[in-house]
Amino acid sequence: ATEQFMDAFEKIRDNFIKVFRSLFTNDDTCDLILEDPSSPLETGIQIIAKPKGKRPQSLNQLSGGEKTLTATALLFSLYLLKPAPFCIFDEVDAPLDDANIEKFNRIIKEFSKDSQFIVVTHNKSTMAAVDIIYGVYMDEPGVSSVSAVDFRHFEHQGLSKI
Amino acid sequence: ATEQFMDAFEKIRDNFIKVFRSLFTNDDTCDLILEDPSSPLETGIQIIAKPKGKRPQSLNQLSGGEKTLTATALLFSLYLLKPAPFCIFDEVDAPLDDANIEKFNRIIKEFSKDSQFIVVTHNKSTMAAVDIIYGVYMDEPGVSSVSAVDFRHFEHQGLSKI
Amino acid sequence: MKLKSLEIKGFKSFAQDTVLYFSEPVIGIVGPNGSGKSNIVDAIRWVLGEQSNRELRLDQMANVLFNGTKSKKSSGLAQVTLTFENDKNILPTDYANVSISRLLYRSGESEYRLNGVACRLKDINNLLMDTGISSESYAIIALGMVDDILLDKENSRRRMIEQAA
Amino acid sequence: MKLKSLEIKGFKSFAQDTVLYFSEPVIGIVGPNGSGKSNIVDAIRWVLGEQSNRELRLDQMANVLFNGTKSKKSSGLAQVTLTFENDKNILPTDYANVSISRLLYRSGESEYRLNGVACRLKDINNLLMDTGISSESYAIIALGMVDDILLDKENSRRRMIEQAA
Numbered sequence: 001a002t003e004q005f006m007d008a009f010e011k012i013r014d015n016f017i018k019v020f021r022s023l024f025t026n027d028d029t030c031d032l033i034l035e036d037p038s039s040p041l042e043t044g045i046q047i048i049a050k051p052k053g054k055r056p057q058s059l060n061q062l063s064g065g066e067k068t069l070t071a072t073a074l075l076f077s078l079y080l081l082k083p084a085p086f087c088i089f090d091e092v093d094a095p096l097d098d099a100n101i102e103k104f105n106r107i108i109k110e111f112s113k114d115s116q117f118i119v120v121t122h123n124k125s126t127m128a129a130v131d132i133i134y135g136v137y138m139d140e141p142g143v144s145s146v147s148a149v150d151f152r153h154f155e156h157q158g159l160s161k162i
Numbered sequence: 163a164t165e166q167f168m169d170a171f172e173k174i175r176d177n178f179i180k181v182f183r184s185l186f187t188n189d190d191t192c193d194l195i196l197e198d199p200s201s202p203l204e205t206g207i208q209i210i211a212k213p214k215g216k217r218p219q220s221l222n223q224l225s226g227g228e229k230t231l232t233a234t235a236l237l238f239s240l241y242l243l244k245p246a247p248f249c250i251f252d253e254v255d256a257p258l259d260d261a262n263i264e265k266f267n268r269i270i271k272e273f274s275k276d277s278q279f280i281v282v283t284h285n286k287s288t289m290a291a292v293d294i295i296y297g298v299y300m301d302e303p304g305v306s307s308v309s310a311v312d313f314r315h316f317e318h319q320g321l322s323k324i
Numbered sequence: 325m326k327l328k329s330l331e332i333k334g335f336k337s338f339a340q341d342t343v344l345y346f347s348e349p350v351i352g353i354v355g356p357n358g359s360g361k362s363n364i365v366d367a368i369r370w371v372l373g374e375q376s377n378r379e380l381r382l383d384q385m386a387n388v389l390f391n392g393t394k395s396k397k398s399s400g401l402a403q404v405t406l407t408f409e410n411d412k413n414i415l416p417t418d419y420a421n422v423s424i425s426r427l428l429y430r431s432g433e434s435e436y437r438l439n440g441v442a443c444r445l446k447d448i449n450n451l452l453m454d455t456g457i458s459s460e461s462y463a464i465i466a467l468g469m470v471d472d473i474l475l476d477k478e479n480s481r482r483r484m485i486e487q488a489a
Numbered sequence: 490m491k492l493k494s495l496e497i498k499g500f501k502s503f504a505q506d507t508v509l510y511f512s513e514p515v516i517g518i519v520g521p522n523g524s525g526k527s528n529i530v531d532a533i534r535w536v537l538g539e540q541s542n543r544e545l546r547l548d549q550m551a552n553v554l555f556n557g558t559k560s561k562k563s564s565g566l567a568q569v570t571l572t573f574e575n576d577k578n579i580l581p582t583d584y585a586n587v588s589i590s591r592l593l594y595r596s597g598e599s600e601y602r603l604n605g606v607a608c609r610l611k612d613i614n615n616l617l618m619d620t621g622i623s624s625e626s627y628a629i630i631a632l633g634m635v636d637d638i639l640l641d642k643e644n645s646r647r648r649m650i651e652q653a654a
């Protein structure tokens with residue numbers, strides 16, 4: 001069991017370093033370490049994330065967007081080891097700036113060759129990156145309805161129609 | 163002391179109902195109640211928020227954006243009773259949809275006759291609603307700099323310049 | 325395990341029978357605050373067997389039933405059905421699709437169905453076990469899971485790694 | 490109490506002397522993730538006397554000092570100055586402006602100044618008392634305060650109402 005865990009841990013750690021660098025930049029460093037390497041099956045897992053030039057003493061010192069990006073990198077690292085048939089993101093892009101949203105959506109596009117992605121969002125650039133959009137609305141108060149949206153037509157009308 | 167508290171409470175409650183209706187719609191109802199009216203100085207405060215047609219049994223049943231809007235309505239209600247010289251919003255608009263962001267910014271515009279507002283945001287429509295923009299960036303890695311941004315010029319360039 | 329469709333009826337704000345088709349690699353869900361987007365995510369978790377009220381944003385499980393509005397009365401039944409292609413043959417090959425359903429009646433009775441036939445939650449879990457889908461799998465990546473990773477509540481980071489191992 | 494300017498030096502990511510002018514009713518602050526926007530908000534809280542490490546997102550108060558990068562060494566001093574117009578005459582009328590400064594040296598020594606003259610935090614608090622500004626006033630409405638209201642942690646709702654009363 002220990003071997004199985006350590007094997008998975010090593011692979012996830014490699015993935016994490018790769019994904020983190022593609023979400024941040026190649027000059028950014030990160031690591032995933034066992035707090036107590038002598039008891040791998042019980043110890044906690046520590047995340048080190050150092051965006052370029054910065055020397056944060058803990059995850060807590062990172063900005064809101066940097067934290068979301070770091071956690072997302074770890075989730076993608078797990079995914080790469082054991083791809084789930086589908087992944088759902090509910091407004092995960094809310095704290096991200098435009099450049100990071102673009103990187104995030106590019107990774108999703110890449111992984112969508114193997115899995116389906118369902119992305120709930122308020123962000124226009126994320127909407128432009130998906131393959132199809134379902135609009136959710138309430139014509140009758142308190143009762144939800146859904147209909148597929150033609151995105152090109154949707155860009156002009158704005159969301160107010162929905 | 164009890165009288166002073168109850169007097170403030172009543173005014174805040176009136177404000178809350180007014181502000182809530184302007185952030186939601188006139189058909190939406192809300193209330194602010196003392197959990198135990200017989201001991202006003204110690205009891206907890208309960209918030210009731212019922213967006214149109216819905217009958218949520220607790221705040222917890224509301225959506226992410228509805229919760230933010232409800233809490234913001236309460237903050238504005240306190241503000242109306244005792245206006246602070248300035249207010250700072252740090253990415254409070256992140257969970258809001260376009261229509262609600264517009265309402266939120268309109269309320270800020272209204273109150274900005276009496277106080278200054280500092281609004282940190284990633285949202286383009288909020289950026290269009292403010293009077294001046296400061297762009298924060300890191301030319302040297304890990305070191306922040308600030309410079310005023312000419313917004314009209316900024317709309318065309320996009321944020322990538324920053 | 326390609327997704328095909330999700331059908332929701334009487335579940336939270338989805339009073340009426342509603343179907344979404346998942347024919348594309350990346351599907352966006354948009355709409356105003358409070359319109360029901362996260363309720364769709366909840367429906368997917370629920371039909372896969374989620375039991376945690378906290379994860380489903382409920383005070384009690386009965387709150388998944390559409391609870392009525394001024395003009396529409398509440399539902400007596402909440403039903404969600406998630407349909408996949410049987411491309412990994414987790415069912416015998418003569419089945420083209422795998423349909424998982426979960427039902428909850430206002431009386432409190434609940435039911436699971438596999439391709440329309442009543443079964444136990446256990447049967448569904450066994451079926452899904454090696455596919456990487458379960459209501460706690462990291463496949464469901466809401467903003468909340470980002471917090472779990474950052475705060476490492478109850479060793480959530482190590483549990484996620486163990487799950488992937 | 491019209492704001493005039495904020496000067497930040499050696500505080501968190503603001504290694505260099507930086508000044509923002511507040512000449513407009515509504516001021517937007519924008520920029521990429523991690524550029525320093527929330528650090529500006531922290532600087533305003535800090536100079537108004539915030540003592541809570543949690544509110545300032547710190548493990549310890551010493552972490553407000555710029556902690557260096559590969560090419561720039563860490564600061565020995567963190568200093569923030571917030572300047573208002575003296576339009577409510579909280580100082581004698583011959584003062585046009587009110588400048589509040591807070592300094593923290595790497596040695597741990599700290600200082601407060603009013604219009605350049607050393608004073609105690611108590612003096613600054615007394616000065617600000619009736620103006621509605623204090624580091625805990627609801628004037629600082631970060632996303633976190635929205636959560637405080639919703640979760641009502643430690644009766645935060647009643648404390649906010651008491652403060653406004």
Ligand SMILES: Nc1ncnc2c1ncn2[C@@H]1O[C@H](COP(=O)(O)OP(=O)(O)OP(=O)(O)O)[C@@H](O)[C@H]1O
Binds near residue numbers: 336359361
């Ligand atoms: N059992 C129920 N019956 C009827 N309505 C319900 C029920 N449970 C939740 N709702 C309502 O569903 C609404 C929509 O919730 P949901 O969280 O899906 O919104 P959303 O589209 O994700 O919005 P946001 O963009 O703000 O996150 C809420 O207003 C809530 O009151």
Ligand SMILES: Nc1ncnc2c1ncn2[C@@H]1O[C@H](COP(=O)(O)OP(=O)(O)OP(=O)(O)O)[C@@H](O)[C@H]1O
Binds near residue numbers: 051064066502528557
């Ligand atoms: N004492 C310090 N010395 C140097 N850098 C620091 C210090 N404290 C914090 N930082 C850095 O400041 C950076 C910016 O933080 P800040 O929270 O202001 O970003 P932000 O602009 O609000 O980003 P976001 O849009 O993601 O919220 C973080 O990357 C953090 O590592």
Ligand SMILES: [Mg+2]
Binds near residue numbers: 226227361362363
């Ligand atoms: Mg939602």
Ligand SMILES: [Mg+2]
Binds near residue numbers: 064526
């Ligand atoms: Mg921030």
